[in-house]
Each structure stands twice: as C-alpha cells, then as structure tokens.
Amino acid sequence: MTAAAPLLSVRDLSVAFRQGDETHVVVDRVSFTLERGQALALVGESGSGKSVTAQSIVKLLPYPAASHPSGEVLFKGRDVLTMSDAELRAMRGAGVTMVFQEPMTSLNPLHTIERQVGEIIALHGGRAASTRDRVVALLTEVGLADPASRLGAYPHQLSGGQRQRVMIAMALANRPDLFIADEPTTALDVTVQAQILALLKDLQAKLGMALLFITHDLGIVRRIASDVAVMQKGRIVEAGKTADVFANPRHSYTKMLLAAEPKGEAPASDWAAKPILEAKDVRVWFPIRHGFMRRTVGHVKAVDGVSLTVREGQTVGVVGESGSGKTTLGLAILRLIRSRGTIAYCGRGLSGLTVKQMRPFRRDMQIVFQDPFGSLSPRLSVAEIVEEGLIAQKTRLNAAERREAVARALADTGVDPASMDRYPHEFSGGQRQRIAIARAMALYPKFVVLDEPTSALDMSVQAQIVDLLRDLQKRRALAYLFISHDLKVVRALASEIVVMRRGEVVESGPAREVFAAPQSDYTRALFAAAFAMEAETSGVVSQ
Amino acid sequence: MTLAPPQHTGGWLKLSPMNRRRLDNFRRNRRGHWSFWIFMALFVVSLGAEFVANDRPLIASYRGELLFPVLVDYPEDKFGGFEAHTDYRDPEIAGEIEAHGWMVWPPIRFANSTTKLDPPTPFPSPPTWTLTESQCRAAIVAHARGDAAKLPPGGGSCRDLEPEWLGTDADGHDVVARLIYGFRISVLFGLILAGVSSAIGIAAGAVQGYFGGWLDLTMQRLIEIWSSLPHLYILIILSAILTPGFVVLLTILLLFSWVSLVHLVRAEFLRARNFEYVNAARALGLSNAKIIFKHVLPNAMVATLTFLPFIVNSSISTLTSLDFLGLGMPPGSPSLGELLLEGKSNLSAPWLGLSAFAIVALMLSLLIFIGEAVRDAFDPRKTFT
Numbered sequence: 001m002t003a004a005a006p007l008l009s010v011r012d013l014s015v016a017f018r019q020g021d022e023t024h025v026v027v028d029r030v031s032f033t034l035e036r037g038q039a040l041a042l043v044g045e046s047g048s049g050k051s052v053t054a055q056s057i058v059k060l061l062p063y064p065a066a067s068h069p070s071g072e073v074l075f076k077g078r079d080v081l082t083m084s085d086a087e088l089r090a091m092r093g094a095g096v097t098m099v100f101q102e103p104m105t106s107l108n109p110l111h112t113i114e115r116q117v118g119e120i121i122a123l124h125g126g127r128a129a130s131t132r133d134r135v136v137a138l139l140t141e142v143g144l145a146d147p148a149s150r151l152g153a154y155p156h157q158l159s160g161g162q163r164q165r166v167m168i169a170m171a172l173a174n175r176p177d178l179f180i181a182d183e184p185t186t187a188l189d190v191t192v193q194a195q196i197l198a199l200l201k202d203l204q205a206k207l208g209m210a211l212l213f214i215t216h217d218l219g220i221v222r223r224i225a226s227d228v229a230v231m232q233k234g235r236i237v238e239a240g241k242t243a244d245v246f247a248n249p250r251h252s253y254t255k256m257l258l259a260a261e262p263k264g265e266a267p268a269s270d271w272a273a274k275p276i277l278e279a280k281d282v283r284v285w286f287p288i289r290h291g292f293m294r295r296t297v298g299h300v301k302a303v304d305g306v307s308l309t310v311r312e313g314q315t316v317g318v319v320g321e322s323g324s325g326k327t328t329l330g331l332a333i334l335r336l337i338r339s340r341g342t343i344a345y346c347g348r349g350l351s352g353l354t355v356k357q358m359r360p361f362r363r364d365m366q367i368v369f370q371d372p373f374g375s376l377s378p379r380l381s382v383a384e385i386v387e388e389g390l391i392a393q394k395t396r397l398n399a400a401e402r403r404e405a406v407a408r409a410l411a412d413t414g415v416d417p418a419s420m421d422r423y424p425h426e427f428s429g430g431q432r433q434r435i436a437i438a439r440a441m442a443l444y445p446k447f448v449v450l451d452e453p454t455s456a457l458d459m460s461v462q463a464q465i466v467d468l469l470r471d472l473q474k475r476r477a478l479a480y481l482f483i484s485h486d487l488k489v490v491r492a493l494a495s496e497i498v499v500m501r502r503g504e505v506v507e508s509g510p511a512r513e514v515f516a517a518p519q520s521d522y523t524r525a526l527f528a529a530a531f532a533m534e535a536e537t538s539g540v541v542s543q
Numbered sequence: 544m545t546l547a548p549p550q551h552t553g554g555w556l557k558l559s560p561m562n563r564r565r566l567d568n569f570r571r572n573r574r575g576h577w578s579f580w581i582f583m584a585l586f587v588v589s590l591g592a593e594f595v596a597n598d599r600p601l602i603a604s605y606r607g608e609l610l611f612p613v614l615v616d617y618p619e620d621k622f623g624g625f626e627a628h629t630d631y632r633d634p635e636i637a638g639e640i641e642a643h644g645w646m647v648w649p650p651i652r653f654a655n656s657t658t659k660l661d662p663p664t665p666f667p668s669p670p671t672w673t674l675t676e677s678q679c680r681a682a683i684v685a686h687a688r689g690d691a692a693k694l695p696p697g698g699g700s701c702r703d704l705e706p707e708w709l710g711t712d713a714d715g716h717d718v719v720a721r722l723i724y725g726f727r728i729s730v731l732f733g734l735i736l737a738g739v740s741s742a743i744g745i746a747a748g749a750v751q752g753y754f755g756g757w758l759d760l761t762m763q764r765l766i767e768i769w770s771s772l773p774h775l776y777i778l779i780i781l782s783a784i785l786t787p788g789f790v791v792l793l794t795i796l797l798l799f800s801w802v803s804l805v806h807l808v809r810a811e812f813l814r815a816r817n818f819e820y821v822n823a824a825r826a827l828g829l830s831n832a833k834i835i836f837k838h839v840l841p842n843a844m845v846a847t848l849t850f851l852p853f854i855v856n857s858s859i860s861t862l863t864s865l866d867f868l869g870l871g872m873p874p875g876s877p878s879l880g881e882l883l884l885e886g887k888s889n890l891s892a893p894w895l896g897l898s899a900f901a902i903v904a905l906m907l908s909l910l911i912f913i914g915e916a917v918r919d920a921f922d923p924r925k926t927f928t
Contacts, residue, residue, distance in 0.1 A: 331822075334826055336822060336825055336826060355830070355831070358828070359828040362826060362827060362828030363828065365826075366826060366827075367822070367823065367826045369819040369822070369823060370819075371819055374818060374819040374820065375819035375820050375822075375823050376820055377820045377837075377838055377841075379841045380837075388824065388827055388829065388837075389827035389828070392824075392827050392828045392829045392830075392833070393827075393828055436823070439823065439827070440826075443827070
C-alpha cells in the first residue's frame, strides 16, 4: 500500500442479479473514491442501486444470485471482490463496518446489549477482562444515557433511537477506517434523526474515519456530507463537493431532485366555512389487564381527549412523532376502531351507530392509507379495487356504468384508465397511491382522512401526490384530515394544524401562525429538527 | 405518466400473474408435475371402473337388437334364462348371445365382486401367467368334467384359460378388478373427506380469526378439548354401534379431521384482518361477509391448498388402516385395506399382499410428490435455478 492510494476506491463496479433466466443489471459501472476523514453521501431514489453498491463494498450481497460483471473494490489497495472468506471476515466489523436502516431487526432480540456489543470486541481480539469497561465506554461515546445501567437491557426495552445508538457503538467498537451507514435515520422520528446525525458527524470528526452515507433525503446530505454522488438507475449521474452540487446542479435528474420538495401554499384557514366534521373529546383507551381475573389495572391512552373541526374545502394537519396517536385518531374519527367522545358529520352524531347504520355515511367519509403496497389487495385488478365502494354502496349502476365511473375516477387522479384491468403489482409506488386515492374519490366523498399518504413515496413522487391532493380539494371543496409526521408536506397542504404527543394535543391553531411562532417547547424542537435538522439537547424530546 | 408494459395475458385460462407464476413453478417441479398427470390418469380410469373391469359386456347385439348391458340391467329371460339378472359370464347365456349376435367386453371381464367359477386352482388362485403348462391342462380337463366336447382341440394349454393378471383373492374375486374399484373408493373417500373437512376447518378458522376476542378464545379451548379425545377408541366404539358404510365412516372421520386446518386458517385471518386493504374495504362500507370472502379468504386459501394433498393422503391412510383392522367398510367392499388384510392371512398367496401394497404405495407417493410440488409453487421465496 502506498501512501497516495485512497482508503477506498471503487472502480467500474457493476452488480447484476439473476432471476430465473433473466439477468438484471442494477448497478452499472460505478466509480468513486473515499479518503480517511471524508464523508461521501450516495443519494438517490428507491431502486437507484445505492444500497446494493454499499453492500458490495463488504461483499454482503446474496451470491451467487448476485454477480459483478465488471469492476473492483479496492480497500487499502486490496480487491474486496476477490478476497477469501477468512479475509472478508477479518475486514468486516474491524476495517469496514456497517449500520442498517431498521434498528428493530438489526439487533438480536434474545441477547442483552452488553453481550451483543461485547461479542464484536471479542471477535476481533479484545481481552475478556476489559470487555465490560470497553462496552460502557463505547455506549458513553455514542451518547446513550446512563449506559452502565443499560448493559442488561434487551433490544425491545430500548427506543428506536437508542437501538440505533447501540448499533453505532457496535460499528465503532474496533475503530473502523470506513463506516458505512445505510439510511440509518429513515426509520426514526425527526427529532431523533437530528440527534443521530449530530452524533455521526461528531464521531467522524473525532475518530477521523471515512463515512459513506446512503440516503434519499437531500436535507441529510447537506447536513452531513462533504461530498455527494447522485445515483439514478444504477449509474452515478453527478458527483462533486456537496456545496457545489447543491448550488449548481448540472444533471437534469439532480435538478429535479432538488426541485422536488413539496411546494405551494395551503389556503388560509377560514372560520366561516361550513364544518364538515366535528370531533369533541375523542378518547381511545386500550385497557391493560393483569392477573387471573383479567382485571383492568390501567389504560394505554392512545388518544386522550382530542377535539378538532374540519371545514369544507380546508385541511387540518395532524402532526406528531410515531406513537403520538395520530393514526389512531384518524381511525377513530371514521369509526373503524372503538372510541369515546362525540363525532359528528355535518351535524349528525355518529356515535353508537351500527355497521349497517354507518354504511350511508361511509360514502361521504373516506380514507387513504400510508402504504400503497399494503392498501391494495394484490389479487384484485385495479378496476375491481376502485369499483368496490360503488358496489358496496348500492349505487344502482350496471357493470358498464361502473366501469365508466372507475375510468373517471382514475383519470381524475392521473392514472391511465386504459390500464384498469391490470393488477397493482404492475404499477409503481406513486401510481399505486394514485389508485388508492381514486378508490376513495370514486364515491365523491366530502371528507377524506389522509393517513401519511406520501410517507412511503420517493421525494419527487411526494410532490406530485401533494399537488394532486390540493387540486382535488380545490375542485370538489373536499375537507381533509391530513395525518403526517412530515412537516414539509403538512406545511404545503394544511390550513390548520394539530400537534400531538402521547395521545394529547400539544398545540393547535391556524397553520401559518403555528409555523411562524410555535408556542410550546416541544413544537419548537420538532420544527427545528424537521426544517433545520438541529438536535434539541435541552431534554424536551426523548432519545 | 408512464405505465408498466402490458403483461402477456392469455392461454385458455385467465390467470392473475401471481397464479401464472405458481403454475410455472409447479410445472418446473418435474417429479410433481408428472405425478399429477399419472395420478389424474389413474383417477380418471378408475372413475370409469365399470367400463374397464366388469362382468357385463359394454355393448351386445342379440337378435338384431343393440343392448348396453353395462348401463341397463336386462332380465335373463330375454336370453332364454329365468333369473332376474343376467349372468353374462355363464357359458350358456354367452353361447346364446354369441350364436345370435356379438358382445364387446371390457378389457377385464370381472367386476370387483364377481366370483370366478372355474378357477385353475383352489382359491386364492395365482395369476395365470405363473402356471405351468401341465397345471393349465389339468385345470382345463377338470373343468370339462369328462365332457370331451368342452375340451379345446389339442387338449388345451394356458392360452385357453381365462387370464387372471394378478390372480384371485380367497373369495374368488379378481385382484385387478378389486384394485381398480378399491383405488376409486379410496381416492374418492380421501378427496371428499379432505374437501368437507377443509370447508368446515376454514369456516371455523375464519370466524375465529376474523372476529377474535371471546369467540376466538372459547372456540380455541373447545377445539383443544375436542382434539385431545382419543380418536381411535371413539372410532371403534362408534363403528360397533353404527353399521359402517361409506357415509357413516366419512362422518365419523370428519368429526376429528376438520380440526387440522383451523389453526392455520385462524392465524392467516388474524394476520390479514389488520391489512390496510381490509381496513380500506371497511371504510368503503363493505359487510363483514364480503370482506371475508373477497379480501381475507384468498390469503388463507394459499395455506389450505398447500396442505390439501397431505390431508387427502392422511384420509386415505386412515381409511386403509381401518379397513385393515376390520373396522372400516362393510365386508365385500372393494377396499385396499381389506385386500392387505387378506394378504396377511394368506401369506402363501403373495400376489395379494404385494399388489395391494404396490398400489397403496404408488397412490400415496404420487400424492406426496404432488403435495411437494404444490408447496413449492406457493412458496414466494422459492426460485428455480
């Protein structure tokens, strides 16, 4: 190894996957280099090949289904792709380490934190006697609160952010030269995401390691990486210093990504508009039962005394982190789960109605879910999915008229009606979400609950869906209850906003006022994390 | 916006892409695929057992009249006899018809309960192709009972004997005919039992899984109690009280076999009732019954279909073993278990036990191979390289 050679040098790397008789090339002649102390972000939308690139650096792909038609990965001058298994094992976990997206499944649920972190140290030649101190030191380093008392904890006893800190501690245990982070914050809440990003940046500066950061979020790139490489369909289309690329994007795809943030202003809140849905003091409590007689000893208060009013042509945004009860609130308002309190649609109370009595109201009140892959039955064609509500509501349309109604609904949401006899899996995520919206809109509802409709989508598609929703609202004077953790999307759509935390409303009011001058500490911390990715350290938010 | 390229849909069957993939996977498991076709061929042949092995001709012409003895029961006085049913194997009747017309026989001239009247040896008599020339001649001479006119020219050889491919059992029934009829009854029994018990099991599992709560808890406990009853003893007691027959046996076995699918289906329903598309259907105002049939049941069907060949298999084995123990079908029924029992009691006649064993082994193996192929076809992770 010469001093001039970079730490990691990827040259002309291609990755192909064999499926049946076909071979798909998912990474196409990618080249980049990485020095010690440098932070490179690989950015791209889902399916662009960024994760596969990262995994081939440590040779973690499912060989022999995966193969490398061309290229080499030189780590300290040695080609990883031709290393023996023993050499690979020595390199992984010591020279190169990796942290994955999903903190729920990356830790073994049956072992304690001490054992899992200790194992890494022992594997690469640590002495058993000092292991415990070393684990405590590592956990302190990654900022886990009160590490000594957490040694005996199991993964399920930690929050997502804490688990991700443990994963980082394991990755740092042997002082790696290269640290690969594959979307490490995507599954986390914004406030926790800000903390983890701050931690990573800090550690990288302190330890002088090279950081390869995989993400789809341009905000994160700007915050953490000195260099960026933009990937599209398996190729690097643009690379350079982060500041340069953001200031003067040259490739059209980069320009599109940068322009893809949801834009537009929501209509101002209008107190005079007709109230469509009023909810007062809605409570959803799940009993905690104990003992042989199943006595109720307490309640999990998923939603605790929430009141809101949604008016014609307006959107109420419900924001909050995971576990704040916002989805439960949406389901309770549509009476899809049992709740207390009063819910009135156009002045008529819905509480206590049976399934049959609810049916006529279902026509006017619809819901769109987060996951466009889970919310469409894979066994029904698009036409069958969209016409289901028309049949259930006994609209007295014959088959030809129903197909016409389906075609109209699809056209309204921007899906080609000619494709209505296809199955959901033939469509992309964004198209599937449009189909889910078409299903809700086919009945011409007056009130729609949108439960994180953009969260599972790529950034550029998100903006399109937001535009579509705003357009539909304008044309049909729809009332939306928009549930999201993504404050940028909420800002683009909501005229009023409700901030929830632990089942309760922290703050509510007209969106412009709340965004301009948040009143509570929690809201301020949330906004800082979401818009500036600044970590709150005063303890208002949890780890 | 751009759309996914159109998928090739076609063939004689309109299949969803997922099912087409499964069908391809099934075909790709060559052993299972071949087993399926062999099994189907055997099953179709045995369904038409009356046309393959029967003691009545398929078509006969008598004095210019076209008769279908296989379908119509003609009284014997039509041919100059006096019995209520015609015995076409009787040399007198056969000679009468041949003299005034012709007969087309099925390939095997025995039904399952036809008793052979002129066996070459005492019952159980061995397959004719194992006999020596001298044994054949002795048998022919014995049948002629001194009537020289009945003796074939040249004193007779094995070719003049009525062929018995696999010999007869101790009651003088042709083994091949018994195997064909026995195969049919076993497979039909297995299919009906598996079908009915799956239907009940799916219904019970669906109700438990979809509605959950107290209903689920109560039914779970009841099922646990029910399935911990000693099946075999109850079967023996019940078959002592009731006269065993096809329907009675089916009902008794059904009492216990429906439980096997409940847990599987219940688990699938518990999982599927929280899917977002199920929630979306509720939000559209669909009734519970509609949601169950349209959205949740298809999920459970995958698990059920995967298990079906194995359930058929175990049903067949249960019937065979009950017959073997003498607790099954009434005596005289063409059952494979009974043939096995006869093989056990007549160890000197190995063709009984061996042929029954061969056909049971073949049937169960074919079903297992089909089951494996079905399981692979439904396995989403399975890739064939």
